[in-house]
Every structure is written in structure tokens, then in C-alpha cells.
Amino acid sequence: MFWQLRLDRRTTDVYTDVSTMKKNLHPSDYRPVVFQDINNGFTFLTRSTAASGESIKWEDGKEYPLIKVHISSASHPFFTGEERIVDIEGRVDKFKARAAAAAGAKEKLAKAATKQASRKHSKSGKAKEQASVS
Numbered sequence: 001m002f003w004q005l006r007l008d009r010r011t012t013d014v015y016t017d018v019s020t021m022k023k024n025l026h027p028s029d030y031r032p033v034v035f036q037d038i039n040n041g042f043t044f045l046t047r048s049t050a051a052s053g054e055s056i057k058w059e060d061g062k063e064y065p066l067i068k069v070h071i072s073s074a075s076h077p078f079f080t081g082e083e084r085i086v087d088i089e090g091r092v093d094k095f096k097a098r099a100a101a102a103a104g105a106k107e108k109l110a111k112a113a114t115k116q117a118s119r120k121h122s123k124s125g126k127a128k129e130q131a132s133v134s
Contacts, residue, residue, distance in 0.1 A: 035067050037069055039070065040075050048067070050067050
């Protein structure tokens with residue numbers, strides 16, 4: 001039966017054979033780095049390979065590279081429970097402008113359609129009057 005089949009584990013097994021692993025795949029320059037949320041100033045120290053030109057003095061008195069981030073768990077609405085819009089690059093403004101332009105275009109089309117319908121209606125009324133006169 002299929003549950004009684006035993007998998008044959010040889011020395012070339014991917015999980016046990018060390019020689020099949022790729023060499024120098026992971027970076028070796030992990031170091032402590034401070035990340036700072038620019039929205040609320042929240043900072044935390046962790047290990048990273050991210051490059052930085054700035055540094056900051058941490059609570060332990062040592063200087064660490066500083067990486068500034070736009071959003072972190074301290075400012076993200078999912079983690080904070082707040083419904084706050086964080087707009088760094090004008091995305092929200094662009095969206096609102098597109099929505100306003102679309103609404104304006106929709107109104108313009110609606111006005112043109114009603115104007116055309118009223119013209120059609122007035123032309124058909126004049127044609128009926130002329131037909132009844134003749």
C-alpha cells in the first residue's frame with residue numbers, strides 16, 4: 001500500500017548532503033543597524049546588511065548606522081488601529097485629483113446627453129406641429 005512505501009534516503013539527499021548547498025549565497029556583512037520611522041520618531045535596533053551614510057548614537061552609548069523608513073509597525077494603520085493616511089509622495093492627492101476629474105467628466109457627459117435629448121425632443125415636437133399644420 002502507498003503508506004507503507006519507504007522513501008529511499010541516499011547520501012545525495014538534498015537535506016543531508018552538504019556538498020549540494022551553494023557557497024557564498026548569503027551576505028556575510030550583517031551588523032547592528034538602527035531603523036528610524038520618520039513619521040513618529042520610533043527607533044529600533046536590529047541586524048541588517050542595508051547600507052547607510054548616516055549614523056546615530058544608541059541608548060547603549062555606541063554609534064550605529066541609521067536607516068530612515070517612511071512607515072513601520074509603530075505608524076502603520078494595521079498595527080496601530082488608526083485610520084490615518086500617510087502620504088509621502090502625493091499618491092493620495094493624485095488619486096483625489098483623478099477622482100475629481102472623472103466626476104467632472106461624468107457630469108459633463110450627463111449634461112451633454114440631456115442637452116442632446118432636449119434638442120431631439122424639441123425637433124420632434126416641431127416636426128409634429130408642421131405635420132399637423134399641413
